[in-house]
Amino acid sequence: MPNIDRIEAFADELTAIRRDLHAHPEIGFEEVRTSGIVADKLTQWGIEVHRGLGGTGVVGVLKGKGSNGKRIGLRADMDALPMEENTNLRWRSTIPGRFHGCGHDGHTTMLLGTARYLAETRNFDGTVHFIFQPAEEGLGGARAMIKDGLFEKFPCDEVYGLHNAPDLNHGEVAILPGPAMAGADFFDITISGYGAHGAMPERSKDAVVIAMTLGQALQTIVSRNVDPLKAAVVSITQIHAGSAYNVIPGEAKLCGTVRAFSDEVRALIRERMRAICAGMATAFQVEITADIRDTFSVLVNQEEQSRVVEAVARTVVDPAKVITRSQPKMGSEDFADMMQAIPGAYFWVGHDGSVPVHNPGYVLDDKILPVGASMFARIIETRLPVGAHA
Structure with missing residues (x-):
């Protein structure tokens, strides 16, 4: 042919x-x-x-x-x-x-x-x-x-x-x-904590530890909230924090993407992401903002x-x-x-x-x-x- x-x-x-x-x-x-x-x-x-x-x-x-x-x-x-x-x-x-x-x-x-x-x-x-x-x-x-x-x-x-x-x-x-192809959201999550000397963590609200904890928690959304028969992905693709070996940073940022074939699943993931961020903010006494953007249908x-x-x-x-x-x-x-x-x-x-x-x-x-x-x-x-x- x-x-x-x-x-x-x-x-x-x-x-x-x-x-x-x-x-x-x-x-x-x-x-x-x-x-x-x-x-x-x-x-x-x-x-x-x-x-x-x-x-x-x-x-x-x-x-x-x-x-x-x-x-x-x-x-x-x-x-x-x-x-x-x-x-x-x-x-x-x-x-x-x-x-x-x-x-x-x-x-x-x-x-x-x-x-x-x-x-x-x-x-x-x-x-x-x-x-x-x-x-x-x-x-x-x-x-x-x-x-x-x-x-x-x-x-x-x-x-x-x-x-x-x-x-x-x-x-x-x-x-x-x-x-045939998934819809996508891009997200930027900013953790505003309180910095301190690396040898004095008790004086900080450690944005890095919170970011690690939050990153693990976000991975439970697909495994514990989304119907297993409906494909979805939450991927953290960027982590930004810190500038020195002996400084606990006061801010950390997580960025990434969400993929799913259903707008309902995407809405569920957005809601859970925002809820987890709000819960983490309360638990660690910091401010966490989640900017989640509908990027692809x-x-x-x-x-x-x-x-x-x-x-x-x-x-x-x-x-x-x-x-x-x-x-x-x-x-x-x-x-x-x-x-x-x-x-x-x-x-x-x-x-x-x-x-x-x-x-x-x-x-x-x-x-x-x-x-x-x-x-x-x-x-x-x-x-x-x-x-x-x-």
């Missing part, structure tokens, strides 16, 4: 674009160079371009043949991560502390490949909105675009997104109808659009490598917010290499660029067929 020949023919150009984006990564809401390249390419291919949605977002509008009024959105994220890259690639990041460690450079390039192909062929009847989104990595880029009127200005009847998947093999495509793939992805995938890759029984992922994705507004589907494209995303040694396999571009293109040609509305 082939990629689209016309896309395969310019695969080397897609690779060059992707590697250039990789070498010049930009984090959320700072994608000035990236969005400029996207806008320039779309303009070069005769696609109507709109910039500035959600800060650095770009939307391209392309009308096909015929008079069909149906509109489909295709979305790619553009931002990198605030982390160092640890590879020896010739095109590795040239910016310290910035790395396309999740492959968004690849997603952007795939959608550009789709845009070029559809602009050259126009073998569809309807309108395509190419949505290049900033700030997917926890900064609310999808919500920013929606707040700026994304779907009022560029109405869509359905939307599609994708992600590269190093946990799958090259040539595999996975789609999971229903809840649960990503739910609609049945109809999931079946479209499945059928299209069987024309792009080996039908035996189309996976429809994949496990839900505890990771989160803010495309979920777009799919709360518009029905759609989000799928994964496997590639060579086993280093996971968000790892400093992660490497995207450029061979999947025409695969992703072909998937998007065939979705459009399948859902907006020429001649169906003559």
Whole structure:
């Protein structure tokens, strides 16, 4: 089962674009160079371009043949991560502390490949909105675009997104109808105690000891409050306290994330976190503040659009490598917010290499660029067929 020949023919150009984006990564809401390249390419291919949605977002509008009024959105994220890259690639990041460690450079390039192909062929009847989104990595880029009127200005009847998947093999495509990725909260908990000399702990209200006790207590929420049949995670990912060996700090901070597939479970976890913090504050006679923020919605793939992805995938890759029984992922994705507004589907494209995303040694396999571009293109040609509305 082939990629689209016309896309395969310019695969080397897609690779060059992707590697250039990789070498010049930009984090959320700072994608000035990236969005400029996207806008320039779309303009070069005769696609109507709109910039500035959600800060650095770009939307391209392309009308096909015929008079069909149906509109489909295709979305790619553009931002990198605030982390160092640890590879020896010739095109590795040239910016310290910035790395396309999740492959968004690849997603952007795939959608550009789709845009070029559809602009050259126009073998569809309807309108395509190419949505290049900033700030997917926890900064609310999808919500920013929606707040700026994304779907009022560029109405869509359905939307599609994708992600590269190093946990799958090259040539595999996975789609999971229903809840497919967890919703997420981020939290910052601040313990305001009373500092003292390290040799005189009785004069302190030790924020470090309280933080350790609180951290252990928070781990009981999932094990003792959440239904064991409903997946949930509470992870403390940062601890900040102290500046010297002989000083008991008066303040400590715990930061982390909550993941679950149910908004009810997420609400329960938030309530228990706040209650435990309040109880600890009373027990230790300190002040504890808990800032818990709804960051990602649960990503739910609609049945109809999931079946479209499945059928299209069987024309792009080996039908035996189309996976429809994949496990839900505890990771989160803010495309979920777009799919709360518009029905759609989000799928994964496997590639060579086993280093996971968000790892400093992660490497995207450029061979999947025409695969992703072909998937998007065939979705459009399948859902907006020429001649169906003559």
